[in-house]
Amino acid sequence: MDKPISNGLKYTFLVHVVVGLVFGLTYLIYPSLWSNMSGVTAEYDLTDRVIGAAVLGWSAMSWFCYRAGVVGRVKIVVLGEIVWTVLATLVMLYALLLQGYPSIGWLNAIIMAAFAIAFIVFNPKE
Secondary structure, eight states, X not given: OOOBOOHHHHHHHHHHHHHHHHHHHHHHHOTHHHHHHHOOOOSOHHXXXXXXXXXXXXXXXXXXXXXXXXHHHHHHHHHHHHHHHHHHHHHHHHHHHHSOOOTTHHHHHHHHHHHHHHHHHTXXXX
């Protein structure tokens, strides 16, 4: 029988679902909200909508992993989450620290960094 995931990983997936739904739906339904808040204008709403769709896709994967609850069925997704959240954090830090991106970007950077840390800490060891 496959080993169950830790409670920490289980709740990381659940929080990821909720946060992903909020951000994903916002980007998908109201893509100009972020640009209005940040002052960074996007040339096309399509890019933000695609980002929203991608975030909703990652949220769906987290929901499936939350429901699966066993290491063998979630390990690859956890590794993908680590890569995604670490890279996204680094890109956002670069934009914030070296390119003068508006300070509202710290919200995304902090959220992504928190998920990176959580997925790294709760990464199942086999």
